Amino acid sequence: xxxxxxxxxxxxxxxxxxxxxxxxxxxxxxxxxxxxxxxxxxxxxxxxxxxxxxxxxxxxxxxxxxxxxxxxxxxxxxxxxxxxxxxxxxxxxxxxxxxxxxxxxxxxxxxxxxxxxxxxxxxxxxxxxxxxxxxxxxxxxxxxxxxxxxxxxxxxxxxxxxxxxxxxxxxxxxxxxxxxxxxxxxxxxxxxxxxxxxxxxxxxxxxxxxxxxxxxxxxxxxxxxxxxxxxxxxxxxxxxxxxxxxxxxxxxxxxxxxxxxxxxxxxxxxxxxxxxxxxxxxxxxxxxxxxxxxxxxxxxxxxxxxxxxxxxxxxxxxxxxxxxxxxxxxxxxxxxxxxxxxxxxxxxxxxxxxxxxxxxxxxxxxxxxxxxxxxxxxxxxxxxxxxxxxxxxxxxxxxxxxxxxxxx
Numbered sequence: 472x473x474x475x476x477x478x479x480x481x482x483x484x485x486x487x488x489x490x491x492x493x494x495x496x497x498x499x500x501x502x503x504x505x506x507x508x509x510x511x512x513x514x515x516x517x518x519x520x521x522x523x524x525x526x527x528x529x530x531x532x533x534x535x536x537x538x539x540x541x542x543x544x545x546x547x548x549x550x551x552x553x554x555x556x557x558x559x560x561x562x563x564x565x566x567x568x569x570x571x572x573x574x575x576x577x578x579x580x581x582x583x584x585x586x587x588x589x590x591x592x593x594x595x596x597x598x599x600x601x602x603x604x605x606x607x608x609x610x611x612x613x614x615x616x617x618x619x620x621x622x623x624x625x626x627x628x629x630x631x632x633x634x635x636x637x638x639x640x641x642x643x644x645x646x647x648x649x650x651x652x653x654x655x656x657x658x659x660x661x662x663x664x665x666x667x668x669x670x671x672x673x674x675x676x677x678x679x680x681x682x683x684x685x686x687x688x689x690x691x692x693x694x695x696x697x698x699x700x701x702x703x704x705x706x707x708x709x710x711x712x713x714x715x716x717x718x719x720x721x722x723x724x725x726x727x728x729x730x731x732x733x734x735x736x737x738x739x740x741x742x743x744x745x746x747x748x749x750x751x752x753x754x755x756x757x758x759x760x761x762x763x764x765x766x767x768x769x770x771x772x773x774x775x776x777x778x779x780x781x782x783x784x785x786x787x788x789x790x791x792x793x794x795x796x797x798x799x800x801x802x803x804x805x806x807x808x809x810x811x812x813x814x815x816x817x818x819x820x821x822x823x824x825x826x827x828x829x830x831x832x833x834x835x836x837x838x839x840x841x842x843x844x845x846x847x848x849x850x851x852x853x854x855x856x857x858x859x860x861x862x863x864x865x866x867x868x869x870x871x872x873x874x875x876x877x878x879x
Contacts (some may be wrong), residue, residue, distance in 0.1 A: 487848035511842040520783035526774035530767040541766040548575025579716035579729040584609040589752040594648035597628040601849030606651040631852040653685035658858040659819040660811015675710035687716040708734035795861035801872040816861040
């Protein structure tokens, strides 16, 4: 009989958002007339930009003609999109990469979860806490995380981020092999300064550490002093892989597209000390396990960089950030300790009256009919906190805040 990968059995039976969905659905069955406002999962609500829709229609028409039909595309992505990314996202920030260092994917979640395929099982993992669950769960599946003991994984180094330290993670006191950083942060909505990010790059260079830098929400940064990419820091191409997404930037959660930058300067080593290019390994992995992002989707992503596309995407980002500002100000007015919402579409609040994250969730669901996300679902340091997203419709965000004010 075939043996299973027992590391999968170490995971919780349910993904965080599956647990939330079950609770919400059970409540809806018992209270069918209740209007539930969902500000939990970070899904978008505004439609795709007109420029994107136009590009998709044109690409579909191309597929209907023998002259312009496209079959299998390059696993790394079409050069037209790689070039658009370099021209618009990277060169304006002084970042120089080659098209062969930009890998188009079907969303950042896939690559952040799969990047461990090219790295050894016995690497030491380090994460900020709280954290996006995929970073840890994918390492549990690979056998790197160890065992769950008292709410933490035995082989994972945690860097707590909370109100007491201003959500600024300290450098690990021990040497680690792989560090996961996400800024603007999901779930806390906080950002990292250029000076703090430089500390991480310097640490990585000094310790031969690889930084997995998730920049999925960089388009929401409002403060011009906050870096949008780790490659704005000198030396980062020698120590960092960076992940980007069109999901929240351009509303592609139902379309699926993102990209990962793996610089050719980035090396890891074999057991004998011989250096190996991670760009080469990732390219080989993608050629075997990934068949490329669809042509139609890549043309849609390219359209976000047109003059019309940029304007339309910015309008949608401003819409969500307007929600975030309104919610942030309201929560502060209610006396809640509130973080994020200024450079990211997430607002992170401390639960009132010493309530646990799940107690606060249940109270909001049953008494206010508003759904958010319990902070503890993002890691042990998330206990006592709660995440709201600003991706809802403006009317729903306004009504949810009104309900909360009355309840508080």
